[in-house]
Amino acid sequence: MEESKKIELVGHYGATLSLIEVGLGSLLHAFKVPFSGILLSLNQGFILCRAAILSREIPQNLWTTYSISNVAAVLKSLSPAGKKLGPMLSLSMQGLLFNIGILLFGTNPVGLCVGMALLSVWTFLQPLVTYYLFFGKELINAVEYLYEKTLPYHGLKAESLLWIFLSLVAAKMLLAMILAIIAWRTQGETIYGKNYEEGLIKLAREKGAKISDERKSGNAAWMAFKDLLRPLFLVSLLTTGVFLYFSQHNYAQIAWYLLRPIAIGFIFFYISRTLTLDRWLMKIENGKLRSFSLGCQTALAKIRSII
Secondary structure, three states, X not given: OHHHHHHHHHHHHHHHHHHHHHHHHHHHHHOOOOOHHHHHHHHHHHHXXXXXXXXXXXXXXXXXXXXXXXXXXXXHHOOOOOOOHHHHHHHHHHHHHHHXXXXXXXXOHHHHHHHHHHHHHHHHHHHHHHXXXXXXXXXXXXXXXXHHHOHXXXXXXXXXXXXXXXXHHHHHHHHHHHHHHHHHHOOOOOEOOEOHHHHHHHHHHHHHHHHHHHOOOOOHHHHHHHHOOOHHHHHHHHHHHHHHHHHOOOHHHHHHHHHHHHXXXXXXXXXXXXXXXXXXXHHOOOOOOHHHHHHHHHHHHHHHHHO
């Protein structure tokens, strides 16, 4: 009985989070809303807070919110279009970090606040991890070189840049903890006269999904190539190239170094748009993944009923 309640909760919130992530994400990106990734991560945290509060009635619920995030990540892999790998990693890691707060302090205001604070940090860490994977230590050396040659002339110091970055991180952590408190104080209640999740799902279905369909164009390889033209990737590539030019003076070696991040980046972006987890995950009947598999099936059934 307890297991069925957990599966239902995981399936319900996994589907809810997946729908909102796809629909609301498409809406924010289509209208070029700044800091859309930050808004989506805060929204995920708020939904996980509400799910964690409901899960207190279920025994052995310590990993419920992490399961919800992983279900949403699996469903994201089944999306027919758009980038998958990055959002899947984000959903899963943010769910894990949030769950750590609950494991340490329990499902209470302190645990929710700590979980939200940890979750909020991943938005800043994921790009650093991803681009280090692309460029390796050469990117770090290039940034140091750029700073030494340019920034001091503008009166900027490394300490100032660090404080600006830490201030942004602290501001998001504070906002995340405020949302945790709001979730705790409004547990079991509607927000602005209606259910919060249902309102966002309706928005995602009516506007986000339509915009997402309108933006589908080209095959995965072409879209992966276009991802290589994103400003952050191009700036990183240019910075690394300038550093290698002034430090190596070996054109063959410079070309090899620059081809590496281009190749890795293309493979990453291509897989990100084509990855689909095997259907066997939905068909597991025994073993440790049984509950998770049933949660995925419940979430998928909910999504089909809504769509």
